[in-house]
Amino acid sequence: MQLTLATALAILPFLVSASPTPAPQGTKLTFPRRSFTKDGVVDINALQSHVANVRTKIARGFENFEKNTGTVHKNDNGSLRKLLKRSPVPEPATGSDPLTDDLDQELWQGNINVGTPANTFSVDFDTGSSDLFLPGTKCTGANCRGHKLFNTAASSTAVDQRKTFSLAFGDGSTVSGEQFDDTVTIAGLTATSQRVGAASVYSAGFALDVSPPDGLMGMGFQQISVFNAPPVFQTLVSEGKVTESVFGFTLLESGSELFLGGTDTSKFTGSLAFTPVTDVGFWEINFNGASVGTKSIFTTATDSIVDTGTTLLIGDTTHVTAIYAAIPGSKNAARTAGEGFFTVPCASIPTDISLTVGGSKISLNAFSFNLGQVSEGSADCVGGLMADDSVGFWILGDVFLENTYTEFDVGNKRVGFAPVA
Known part of the structure; x- marks a missing residue:
């Protein structure tokens, strides 16, 4: 698997570079490093919040795996399931106080285009989950404020699946809303019928002052999808949009990238x-x-x-x-x-x-x-x-x-x- 066999383009964290060429040589996204430090000191609260969200994400994966396959995941010992049963924390109806520090908590993020006409959204790329969701126009609470909203009514290719979704997070808050199929493009690679969640309620963990990206794009397998639908990269593979069914991450202090459709040797x-x-x-x-x-x-x-x-x-x-x-x-x-x-x-x-x-x-x-x-x-x-x-x-x-x-x-x-x- 060499670079010459890949499907390629370059895309910066906040700039999508589209190409008219149907078979370019790689799809590359670059992004900043993530950390939980400020001035060399760990933010303990942010770190512990991250751990809580990781545990809840794994619990969601276990629950979705059982729902989608009919089999209990072999690593699911039941100890995490209680994290999904907690009473949700209601989203505030008014604005919340912004954080006063400038914690360097960047995410592995890049841009995608969704809908027709296309709109650009920033997303966090996560191989530990499998769903793509964005804040929808019905999300009017404080946690959606400042994020770009996914207007399904303005997209001629959006198809309402008449299904809802809900994802719990470690602080007891949720992301919930409706499921749509729509066109999703990453630097010229287009999935024409991709499941996307349009959230009407957004978790506190996705408030702008905590998480700059608009949404999240999961890159695991369908077996742990809350939608029970193919993730974006698998859709690109099934629709023949990439030469090779591989993607690679390089996570560095600077120059981090996600390389789609081939190997960046x-x-x-x-x-x-x-x-x-x-x-x-x-x-x-x-x-x-x-x-x-x-x-x-x-x-x-x-x-x-x-x-x-x-x-x-x-x-x-x-x-x-x-x-x-x-x-x-x-x-x-x-x-x-x-x-x-x-x-x-x-x-x-x-x-x-x-x-x-x-x-x-x-x-x-x-x-x-x-x-x-x-x-x-x-x-x-x-x-x-x-x-x-x-x-x-x-x-x-x-x-x-x-x-x-x-x-x-x-x-x-x-x-x-x-x-x-």
Whole structure:
């Protein structure tokens, strides 16, 4: 799979570059880095809110998997289901106070066009979910304010599916609304009949001062879709709009990109090491252990999902605790950062933690691993590896993915990894 076989174009975070050429050489989106720090200090509340939303997203995936396939997901131990049963927090009818800080909490976002005539929306790209939703014109609450609205009545290609949807989030708030089929375009690649949610109620987590993108585009499999409809990339594949049924992420401090329809060989060294998807739904794979320096922590096949929508690297308590025990000066940070977190000395952030994936060792660099000081002036920094047994598998989030070019192969149901160039 080489670059010359791809379908390509360039698109910046807030500018879509369309092309009249039917078979360009790749579809590339670039975007900024996501973090939870301000002036080198972790925003603990934002971090814990993110963890709550990750847990709820996994719970939604489990629930949708069972609804869509008739089978309970093998990793669903039931402990997360209660997160979906909480009473929703009502959206305020009037404006809320904006945040007073300028937390550098960017998302992996880019632009898409929706409808006829086309309108441009910014979305967060998330391989841990599978649905595309945007705020609709019926969304008049504070959380939709400032976002561009999806006006289905103004689109000649919008078809009302006469179905509603509702997605719960970690703070008890929801995104809910109606389902439509419409035209969705990413830099000249057009899905002509794509399921899109037009939200009438928006979660507090998508308020403009918390989340700049207008909406979210899931890039998992249909099995975990709340719509039980093909995600955007799978629609592009089925409609023959891409030469290859693969997309790849490079998540860096600068120059991050999503590459659609082929492999951007300029972004990595060596060859991609592939590992199969074990259960289609999430991008679920096995990795084969972890080490700190020359010390092997474990070598057993370990279930995980590859998730661009999670900032952290999340693992089971036993193995995560063992990893931190091998790092000099590490401390349990349950009282300062929250349950499952650990700190390491800021002066000696480890650079020798590695996971073995697809037979290749991927090391975590210090910049990705260090979330920032636990508090202003502290000598301890919060590590990006967190312990959480509730989700039922490891989550290979951005702390891991920032160290590798990651290719998601829809056609062959596998994920490939290679060190970033």
